[in-house]
Amino acid sequence: MTRLSRRAGLAGAAATTALLATRPLRAQAKTTLKVIWMGWPEGQVKPLMDSFRAARPDVDLQVETIPFVQIFQTLEVRLGARTPDPDIFICDSPLTASYAARGHLLDLTPHLDASRFTKSAIEAASWQGKIYSAPFGSSCPVLFYNKKLLREAGIEPPPADVERRWTWERLVEAAKKLSDPAKNQWGFSFEQQERPYMLLPLAQSLGGVALSADGLRATGYVDGPAFLEAYTFMQKLYTEWKVSPQGLFDPNLPVEQFGNGKIAFLVAGTFNEATIKNKYPDIELGVAPYPRFEKGKAVTPTGAWHIGVNPRTRHQKEALALIDHFMSHDLQVLWFELRPYPPVLKSVWEKEARRFETDMWKIVRYELEHTAVPRPATPGFREYEDILRTALRDITTGADVKATLSAAAQKIDRELEKYKA
Amino acid sequence: MSGAPTRRVVLALLRYSALVLVATLLLLPIYWLVVASFRPAADIFATSSSFGLATLLPERLTLEHWREAWSGELPHAVANSLFVALSTVALGVTVNSLAGFAFAVFEFPFKRLLFAIVLATFMMPFESIVIPLYVLIRGMGLTDTFAALILPEVASGLVVFLFRQFFAAVPKELYEAARVDGASWLQIWWKLTLPLSGPTIATASLMLFVHQWDAFFWPLVAAPGPERVVIQVAVARNVTLEVANWGGLFAAASTAILVALVPFLLLQRFYLRTVAAASER
The missing domain is CATH 3.40.190.10 (Periplasmic binding protein-like II)
Incomplete structure (x- = not known):
């Protein structure tokens, strides 16, 4: 042995x-x-x-x-x-x-x-x-909608035509008719409720610029009038008009709710089309372009x-x-x-x-x-995104828009300082 | 006469109701997670919008997510994590108890300073040392090996501290008597003090085990290859920015919780006792 x-x-x-x-x-x-x-x-x-x-x-x-x-x-x-x-x-x-x-x-x-x-x-x-x-x-987000929910509420769906794209103002009017917060029924949501990627175009539609041309200064840009107006509007979606569900910061959650018929309009990336159709085969999916502000121009993230x-x-x-x-x-x-x-x-x-x-x-x-x-070209994008993201998150839950944006702009400037050398 | 016992009963009732309430609040999310792993994909969030009986009691049950999770890399990841965690426990208890023994029993130059440094190691955020640690592990040619996962976690300042506190409480006369009888220091450590320190060993094992079981960031950096996949990485793989496999995620997360629960339930009474005792000394 x-x-x-x-x-x-x-x-x-x-x-x-x-x-x-x-x-x-x-x-x-x-x-x-x-x-x-x-x-x-x-x-x-x-x-x-x-x-x-x-x-x-x-x-x-x-x-x-x-x-x-x-x-x-x-x-x-x-x-x-x-x-x-x-x-x-x-x-x-x-x-x-x-x-x-x-x-x-x-x-x-x-x-x-x-x-x-x-x-x-x-x-x-x-x-x-x-x-x-x-x-x-x-990448390119579009406006998805649930045809059945719109039909039931008697709302004419937005056209799939870039020349006749809906304005945010019109979307809110429709979303109000589709919302019933008590029943967890919502008119609209962003897929990414806090990410600058999806939300910067709101301010850019009103003429806002994300960062100075050299990519090293945020004050005067992130806290400028276009940003203030755009994100005040965004805040009202949650706090005043109550057409968007608060706190769905994981991008998968609004998509789930949309699939379950709890959200009528959803601004989301193209890859969601296949996901939604596979997981929720019964949904009647409509698609339209990313909205713009009435007085603004059309801007989309990429x-x-x-x-x-x-x-x-x-x-x-x-x-x-x-x-x-x-x-x-x-x-x-x-x-x-x-x-x-x-x-x-x-x-x-x-x-x-x-x-x-x-x-x-x-x-x-x-x-x-x-x-x-595209998002701003800056060596400090990681810091820029982190800080702005936190600010946007706070704004959705009711923080003072002006104060939050000013604080964020100053914080970003401090972080960008190190790239100036 | 009957007033006092009644009051006692009422107080006990109140106390237990409060405890049950706290326990329920703490356990409810975990309960929901485990139950969700048995729900069909379409049902997982369908009832979550309004809290009610339907949130807690699933209408339909399926083993689909568990079957899917267990037919993928999960079993491999569980085996890897168990191997890494248990190896760390075995090596860690040996190394840290020897260090604790030295700090408790011997006198040597700079002893206090060295002990302070040991204590400082467990207050240092991991993020601040991760780049040099990675460079070191890479320099040693250990990336993508089990050694890369195990070695950096063996020495633990907190565990050295626990052992030192325990050994320092053993009467000096005991060591002296053993020395007089001709025992070597290594024999004293092995035959005399280790058998006495059961609860400390249990605590140390539990801490090292749970730490390794929860390891996520370091394994991704040091050993990201598919052969060395660990449990937390396997859990996280169910979610990307754009797609979440919630059922798979919950089944994998439930597995991670249930396996980690076993040593904890076995050893937790020692754990509490040792931590309390160490902080008193």
Whole structure:
């Protein structure tokens, strides 16, 4: 018995040594790229990565999918360590300037042909005249509505026509007829009740500007008259007219309530169309453009996920090959099929035109070309967004609008000070 | 004569009603979470808008979310987290009790300063050391290994403190007698003091276990590969900005709560006793 187990032990040890010995050999044969990716469902990640693996059998991908709630903090640590790892990372487009200013993004200007992309995508990828992140998807919220609820209340639905888009004032009048707070029945909600992404266009519609042109001053902008008027209006949705449910800060919650027939109008991203139709097959879904103020112009949010290359990577050639592959027409079509974000490549819009013949996509296409305004390009976007988000949250629950915005503007200025050097 | 007992009964009744009320308030969200994991997806939030019997008692039940959660990465994540947490407990109790023993029994230069530094470690916010810690772990070639998850959590200032407080309360004569009988210091630690410190070991184990069971941010940074996925990461994967799989989330979160409950229920009476005792000394 003893001899047998000893022999087995020896064999095991030999096998381990052999395994250990072969590891460096295999590593030499293949370049491995480390990729940090958003924690989308595996079915929406693996096909993309497999497509690159098939095209480049000499390069292996080690993909880490990070849940959304921690992806920015994780990237801060991983990039902050200033190592060659990761080689490639998913980059929220408004953070492009922030990462670029701190030396976390390789300048992709010489590598990307800007003329292939939509104008808004290149704007969202640029900082100080250079392209630092490769646009991978765009975004555009629209106004969804529940046809049945509108019919029952005798309300004529908003047209799916950008030229005749509803005003916020008209939406509120309709929402009042559809609301009954006692029964938890609401006329309207934003999908993202506190995020500047979805709410900045309110102020921009009235002529407001999110930040100074150099991206380093908020006073005079965030606390200016347009912001004050826009967010006073927003507050009234919750406190005076009571047409919006308070406190649904998790973006998934308003969508759930809309699906359950508790909310009649919902401003939300395009990807929700598929989610709503799958989860709530009985709902009669209507779609219209993002509203504007009566005296204002139409402005819509945009920007989404981009891809960045770590300038410290030891495999720049392979990393750029991955960017090329991910920016190719075929892969962008595959990505659209997996996750219908508005495409960033003009060729996808043109060659796949039949996919975009629905009301929603016609609206989106117009908005991206005419009304979309990216979030401000500033190295301090993380701080800007955090502070403004808290302020907007407080405003929805009744905080003094003027005081809250002034305090937020001063706080943002203090944070931006460090980028002036 | 009957006044006093009646009053006592009434007081007890009031006291218990208050306790039951507090307990209900604390447990209700957890109850709702567990029940929601058995509700069909469309029902989860359908009744949540107005609080009533329907909020608490599901109309229809399904095992769909549990089946889905357990057919994915959850079992793997539970096994990984158990391995990480239990390894940390075993290593942590050994290392921290040895350190506590040294601080309690020996005299050496800068002892107070060193102890103050040990205490400072558990007051330091993790966020402030995470980047250097990551650089260190990477430099040691440990990223994406279990060692990266276990090693940084082994030494715990709070646990060293608990052990020191306990060992300091053991009469010095006991150590001296053992020394006279020829025992080495290591023997004294192993044969004399450790067997005495059952409650402290239980407390330390519980603290280390729960800390590792709840670990979320560090595993994402240090070992984000799919092979090392831990329970809290598996739970969080059910939610992205745009899509939430609520049923899956609640089933995974219920699993995380229920597993962590086992050691807590077994060891909690020691936990309270030790923490109270340590703060008295």
